Amino acid sequence: MDAKIASPVVDCLQYANWSADVFAQMRAGGVHGVHATIAYHENFRETVANIIAWNRHFERHSDLIFPGRAGSDIERAMREGRTAIFFGLQNPSPIEDDIGLIEVCHALGVRFMQLSYNNQSLLATGCYEGEDPGITRFGRQAIAEMNRVGMVVDMSHSAERSTLEAIELSARPIAITHANPHWWHPALRNKSDTVLKALTRSGGMLGLSLYPHHMKGGSNCTLQSFCAMVAETASRYGVAHLGIGSDLCQDQPDSVVAWMRNGRWSKVTDYGEGSASAAGFPRQPSWFTSNADLGNLRDGLCKVGFSNEEVSDIMGGNWLRFYTQSFGPM
Amino acid sequence: MDAKIASPVVDCLQYANWSADVFAQMRAGGVHGVHATIAYHENFRETVANIIAWNRHFERHSDLIFPGRAGSDIERAMREGRTAIFFGLQNPSPIEDDIGLIEVCHALGVRFMQLSYNNQSLLATGCYEGEDPGITRFGRQAIAEMNRVGMVVDMSHSAERSTLEAIELSARPIAITHANPHWWHPALRNKSDTVLKALTRSGGMLGLSLYPHHMKGGSNCTLQSFCAMVAETASRYGVAHLGIGSDLCQDQPDSVVAWMRNGRWSKVTDYGEGSASAAGFPRQPSWFTSNADLGNLRDGLCKVGFSNEEVSDIMGGNWLRFYTQSFGPM
Numbered sequence: 001m002d003a004k005i006a007s008p009v010v011d012c013l014q015y016a017n018w019s020a021d022v023f024a025q026m027r028a029g030g031v032h033g034v035h036a037t038i039a040y041h042e043n044f045r046e047t048v049a050n051i052i053a054w055n056r057h058f059e060r061h062s063d064l065i066f067p068g069r070a071g072s073d074i075e076r077a078m079r080e081g082r083t084a085i086f087f088g089l090q091n092p093s094p095i096e097d098d099i100g101l102i103e104v105c106h107a108l109g110v111r112f113m114q115l116s117y118n119n120q121s122l123l124a125t126g127c128y129e130g131e132d133p134g135i136t137r138f139g140r141q142a143i144a145e146m147n148r149v150g151m152v153v154d155m156s157h158s159a160e161r162s163t164l165e166a167i168e169l170s171a172r173p174i175a176i177t178h179a180n181p182h183w184w185h186p187a188l189r190n191k192s193d194t195v196l197k198a199l200t201r202s203g204g205m206l207g208l209s210l211y212p213h214h215m216k217g218g219s220n221c222t223l224q225s226f227c228a229m230v231a232e233t234a235s236r237y238g239v240a241h242l243g244i245g246s247d248l249c250q251d252q253p254d255s256v257v258a259w260m261r262n263g264r265w266s267k268v269t270d271y272g273e274g275s276a277s278a279a280g281f282p283r284q285p286s287w288f289t290s291n292a293d294l295g296n297l298r299d300g301l302c303k304v305g306f307s308n309e310e311v312s313d314i315m316g317g318n319w320l321r322f323y324t325q326s327f328g329p330m
Numbered sequence: 331m332d333a334k335i336a337s338p339v340v341d342c343l344q345y346a347n348w349s350a351d352v353f354a355q356m357r358a359g360g361v362h363g364v365h366a367t368i369a370y371h372e373n374f375r376e377t378v379a380n381i382i383a384w385n386r387h388f389e390r391h392s393d394l395i396f397p398g399r400a401g402s403d404i405e406r407a408m409r410e411g412r413t414a415i416f417f418g419l420q421n422p423s424p425i426e427d428d429i430g431l432i433e434v435c436h437a438l439g440v441r442f443m444q445l446s447y448n449n450q451s452l453l454a455t456g457c458y459e460g461e462d463p464g465i466t467r468f469g470r471q472a473i474a475e476m477n478r479v480g481m482v483v484d485m486s487h488s489a490e491r492s493t494l495e496a497i498e499l500s501a502r503p504i505a506i507t508h509a510n511p512h513w514w515h516p517a518l519r520n521k522s523d524t525v526l527k528a529l530t531r532s533g534g535m536l537g538l539s540l541y542p543h544h545m546k547g548g549s550n551c552t553l554q555s556f557c558a559m560v561a562e563t564a565s566r567y568g569v570a571h572l573g574i575g576s577d578l579c580q581d582q583p584d585s586v587v588a589w590m591r592n593g594r595w596s597k598v599t600d601y602g603e604g605s606a607s608a609a610g611f612p613r614q615p616s617w618f619t620s621n622a623d624l625g626n627l628r629d630g631l632c633k634v635g636f637s638n639e640e641v642s643d644i645m646g647g648n649w650l651r652f653y654t655q656s657f658g659p660m
Contacts, residue, residue, distance in 0.1 A: 045374070048431070049430075052430030055430060056430070098382070100383075100385060107439070108437050
C-alpha cells in the first residue's frame with residue numbers, strides 16, 4: 001500500500017495565490033486536506049465573491065481538488081487521489097454584525113473562523129492590540145452559534161485573554177490553526193505556555209506554523225530545529241493535539257501581505273511582523289517552499305524520534321479526527 | 331397504514347406569512363413538502379436575510395419543519411411526520427448580475443428560480459410586458475448553470491416566447507410551478523395550450539394554482555370546477571406532469587401583494603391581476619384556505635374519476651419524482 005494512501009496529510013492553513021500549479025503541488029505532496037483562507041478583511045458580499053472564485057477552481061480543476069465539508073472528505077480525498085479544500089476566515093468581518101451569517105457561511109462551506117485578526121473585532125481582541133478586554137457580548141453569542149452549526153473557533157491571531165476566554169466559553173474544542181510556542185520563538189503571534197496548556201487540555205488543536213516570522217531563525221530556520229520544537233511541544237502538551245498549519249502564502253505578490261496587515265483600516269502602513277526595510281513576504285526556508293515539500297517534514301519528524309504512527313498523526317491523523325468531530329451540528 | 335404516510339403530499343408554491351400556526355396547519359394537512367418563495371424583488375443580501383429568518387424558523391420549529399434539499403427529504407418528511415421546506419425565487423433579482431450567485435444560492439437551499447417575474451428581467455421576459463424578445467444572453471448562460479447545479483427553471487410568471495425558449499434551451503425538464511391552463515380561465519398568468527404541450531412533452535411539470543385570479547369564477551370557483559379542469563388537463567397532457575402549486579399567500583397583509591406587484595420599480599401603483607377597487611389579496615375559495623384543506627382537494631380529485639394512484643401522483647407523487655431528478659448536479 002502506498003504510504004500516501006495509508007495515512008492522511010492535512011495542512012490546516014494556507015493562503016496561496018491559488019492556481020493549477022499550486023493544486024498540482026498539493027497532489028505531488030500527497031496532501032489530502034487544506035484549510036484555505038478565503039477572507040482577511042472582506043465583508044460578506046466580498047467573501048461570497050471569493051467563494052464564487054473558488055467554485056470556478058472546483059469546476060475547472062475537479063481532477064485535483066474538491067470542496068471539503070466533513071472529516072470524511074479527507075478519507076474521500078485519500079481514496080480518490082485529490083485534495084479536499086476547507087474554507088476558513090481569518091477575521092469575523094464576513095459575518096458583519098449579523099449572527100445569522102454564521103450559519104449562512106457554514107452552508108457555503110466555511111469551517112473555521114478566527115474571532116479576531118490582529119486588531120480588535122466585534123467578537124474578540126487581536127494580538128497587536130495594547131489592551132485585551134476579552135470576548136465581547138456578540139463574541140459570546142457567536143461562539144455558541146459556531147458551536148451549534150459546526151464552525152471551529154480559531155484563535156491564531158487573537159490576544160491572550162480573549163484566547164483563554166474563548167477556550168473556556170466554547171462548548172467544543174477550539175483550534176489555533178497556525179502558530180508556534182512562544183517559548184521556542186517569542187514572536188507576538190506565537191502562543192504562551194498558558195494558552196497552549198488550556199488549549200490542549202480542553203481537547204483543542206495546535207497547527208504548527210512554517211511561516212518564517214513564527215520560526216526561530218526565520219527564513220533560515222532548519223528542518224531539524226523545527227522538528228526538535230515539535231518534539232518538545234509534543235512532550236509538553238501531547239502529540240494528539242498537534243498538526244500542521246503551515247501558513248504557506250505561496251506565489252503571492254507583496255501587495256497581499258500589505259492587505260493582510262492594513263486592510264481598509266489604516267491610513268499609515270502597518271508592517272506587522274515585517275518592517276519598513278522588509279515589508280514583503282519573508283522567504284520560505286528551503287525545505288518548505290510548496291505543498292510538494294510536505295514529505296520533507298515527514299522525514300524530519302521521523303529523525304527527531306517520533307514513531308511512524310506519531311508522525312502520521314501530526315501530518316494529518318489528528319486533524320482528521322478533529323475535523324470529523326468539529327464540522328457537524330452539535 | 332395511515333394514508334397520509336402512504337403517499338407524499340407536496341405543494342409546489344406557497345408564500346404565507348410564515349408562523350407556528352401555518353407550520354401546524356401543514357402537519358394537519360399532512361403536507362410533506364412545500365416550495366416556499368423566499369424572494370420577489372430582493373437583491374442577494376436581502377435574500378440572505380430572508381434565508382436567515384427561515385433558519386430561525388427551522389431552529390424554533392424543528393418539530394414541524396426542516397430544510398428540504400433533495401427529493402429524498404420528502405420521504406424523510408413522510409417518515410418523521412414533518413414538512414420539508416424547499417426555497418424558491420420568483421425573480422432572478424437575488425442573483426443580481428452575477429452567474430456565480432446561482433451556485434451560491436443553490437448551496438443555501440434554493441431549488442427553483444423564475445427567470446422573470448411579471449416584468450422584463452436580465453434573463454427573460456415577464457407576462458405583463460408588451461413585447462417578449464425571448465431568453466437573453468445572460469439568460470442562456472443562467473439556464474445552463476441552473477442545469478449544472480440542480481436549480482429548476484420556473485417560468486410561472488414569464489411570457490410565452492421566453493417560456494417556449496426556456497423549455498427548448500434547458501437540458502433538464504423545467505417547471506411552471508403555479509399556473510392553470512389558459513383554455514380554462516383566460517388570465518394573463520395562465521398558460522397557453524402551446525406552452526403546456528411543450529412543457530409536458532419535454533418532461534416538465536405544471537403545478538396547478540388555487541390562487542383565485544387563476545381560477546374560473548375566482549374566489550367562487552367550486553372544487554368540482556377546479557377538479558374537472560384537472561381531469562381535462564390530465565387527459566390533454568398526461569397525469570404524470572401534474573402537481574399542485576397552490577400559490578397560497580396565507581395570513582399576508584395587503585402590503586405584501588403591493589410589494590409583489592410594484593417592488594421598487596414603480597412610482598405609480600400597479601394592480602397586477604387586481605384592480606384599484608380590489609387591490610388586496612383575493613379571498614380564497616372556502617374549500618382551500620390553508621394547508622389543512624389539502625384533504626379536500628384529494629376528495630375532489632377522487633370524485634372526478636381519477637384512480638387512487640392518479641390522485642396520489644397529482645397530490646405529490648409526481649413532484650417527488652421531479653424533485654428527485656432535478657435538485658442534484660447534472
